[in-house]
Amino acid sequence: MSAIIIDGFSIAEQVKSDVAAKVVNLKQKGIVPCLAVILVGNNPASVSYVTGKRKALVQAGMEDRSLELPESTTEKELLSIIEKLNNDNTVHGILVQLPLPAHINADTVTTAISPSKDVDGFHPYNIGNMFAGKKGFLPCTPHGICVLLKTMNIKTDGANVVVIGRSNIVGKPMALLLVQKEYNATVTVCHTGTKNLADYTRNADILIVASGHVNTVTKDMVKPGATVIDVGVNRIPDSTKKSGFRLCGDVDFEGVKDVAGYITPVPRGVGPMTIAMLIYNTLEAAETYAESV
Numbered sequence: 001m002s003a004i005i006i007d008g009f010s011i012a013e014q015v016k017s018d019v020a021a022k023v024v025n026l027k028q029k030g031i032v033p034c035l036a037v038i039l040v041g042n043n044p045a046s047v048s049y050v051t052g053k054r055k056a057l058v059q060a061g062m063e064d065r066s067l068e069l070p071e072s073t074t075e076k077e078l079l080s081i082i083e084k085l086n087n088d089n090t091v092h093g094i095l096v097q098l099p100l101p102a103h104i105n106a107d108t109v110t111t112a113i114s115p116s117k118d119v120d121g122f123h124p125y126n127i128g129n130m131f132a133g134k135k136g137f138l139p140c141t142p143h144g145i146c147v148l149l150k151t152m153n154i155k156t157d158g159a160n161v162v163v164i165g166r167s168n169i170v171g172k173p174m175a176l177l178l179v180q181k182e183y184n185a186t187v188t189v190c191h192t193g194t195k196n197l198a199d200y201t202r203n204a205d206i207l208i209v210a211s212g213h214v215n216t217v218t219k220d221m222v223k224p225g226a227t228v229i230d231v232g233v234n235r236i237p238d239s240t241k242k243s244g245f246r247l248c249g250d251v252d253f254e255g256v257k258d259v260a261g262y263i264t265p266v267p268r269g270v271g272p273m274t275i276a277m278l279i280y281n282t283l284e285a286a287e288t289y290a291e292s293v
Contacts, residue, residue, distance in 0.1 A: 003228070003260040004152075011151050012144075012272035016060055019276075019283045023061040026286055033286035034063035035093040035119065035278075036085050040078065040104065041071035045235075046097045053095070056275045062282060065091055075104045079112050086114040092289055093119035093282040116288065119281035122168070130173060133180050137281050142174040144273025145208065145229055146183065152262060154206065154227050156183040162200050164217070164250070165210035166191045170231055174208055197221070209250045219255035227262040231270050 023033055035057055039050045050066070057064045067081065078096075085091050094117045100106050110118075115125035121139035129136030149156055161178050165171035166189055178185040190200050198221040201207055209217050210231035222228060232250030249266035257263050264270055 003257045003263040006264045009268040009272045012276035015276040019279050020060045031290050032063050033282050034065050034091050035282045036065040036091050038067045038096045040069045040073050041101050050097050056279050060279050071101055082112045092285040093117050095120050139173045140277040141170050141274045142177050144277045156185045159185045159205040161185040161187045161206045162204035163208045164190045170210040211250045215252045216250040218252045219259050222256050222259045224259055225261040228260045230264050
């Protein structure tokens with residue numbers, strides 16, 4: 001029996017549709033939700049991600065105040081631009097696309113963004129709120145995964161969840177979210193220092209894989225009926241494709257789908273949800289601003 005495929009694309013479209021309806025209400029009050037996405041350099045993957053984000057902005061009826069800066073942009077110049085956007089009341093969200101060129105400190109840049117406009121949810125202030133279970137912007141990918149689980153009625157209460165990966169973008173916040181009482185899961189975080197990884201994954205009711213490596217999880221490592229969320233996006237050379245590559249996740253999809261109860265594909269799984277939650281956060285930022293004026 002093959003797993004049920006979690007259609008992240010369709011769920012993301014519904015989220016964006018709900019956001020677009022609320023954008024109409026805000027516009028009637030004279031407020032147009034606005035996001036500034038800053039891209040420094042021309043990293044191909046980053047260009048692709050930014051294009052997707054900007055398309056979603058237009059789709060939701062929001063204003064796109066994006067900036068494309070040359071690779072040679074200095075840290076001081078970038079911080080100056082962020083300061084101007086922080087002080088611009090018509091801009092509700094600011095996102096600096098990572099990774100940045102080596103000469104720019106990503107932590108310095110992230111911290112420079114006003115917490116009230118940090119729609120990526122990476123500012124220490126928002127991370128602290130998430131840790132404490134208080135209101136604030138949630139990181140888009142973990143939040144999107146939580147929405148997927150809820151939409152598919154996958155039970156987290158009392159579930160054994162294994163998260164593979166401990167990045168600040170996915171692994172750590174994912175674990176923090178799922179141990180909150182709202183989700184009430186028992187969470188284990190595995191990483192490169194974990195010995196006998198399969199001993200953990202075979203006991204997982206929900207397995208969230210964000211390792212950044214192809215085939216981190218194979219069929220023999222999955223508990224029958226488990227939910228498998230594949231966060232990975234890897235480019236594999238493929239001469240049959242026009243682009244010269246194909247995308248795959250961190251999970252051996254073809255093998256694992258024969259064992260799992262639910263599984264996300266790559267693409268059209270977690271990726272669309274990340275962008276949808278960015279649009280959701282931008283709406284929240286605009287609504288908060290509307291309440292303050």
